[in-house]
Amino acid sequence: MNIEDSKNHVEILIVEDNKADIRLIREYFKDDLTIYHNINAVTDGVEALKYLKKEGEYKDAVRPDIILLDLYMPRMGGRETLQEIRKDDTLANLVICVMTSTVNEAMNMNIDLMPYTFYMNKPIDAENFLELMHKA
Secondary structure, eight states: OOGGGGGGEEEEEESSSHHHHHHHHHHHHTOTTTOEEEEEESHHHHHHHHHHHOGGGGTTTTOOOEEEEOOOOOOHHHHHHHHHHHHHHTTTTOEEEEEESSSHHHHHTTGGGTTTTEEEEEEOOHHHHHHHHHOO
């Protein structure tokens, strides 16, 4: 998604089990006045898929423009969640940023070869994070 095309409005879904990381990402966006954003967060891949498919409590969920996906979570981790999203034709073109503490993990998954997918190293650097979001 090109942010200019959406008049600087971006819907973000954070899939992360660490509440401190969720707060940190929200803080980064709070200080960036160039993007009007709405951030929703879920704590694992099972909840992410329910959100994306508008199931149960997520029946009114807004389709995200970008998903920030942690690799290591309970119930369903990022790797499996990414595979499930990419298998679903209605979700396959979502932009996904995989957040990982090891570049090797992202390289082993061939994230750089997947369409609409990129990765970011943890801990997340505010300046690089916002720069990537503007490009997404």
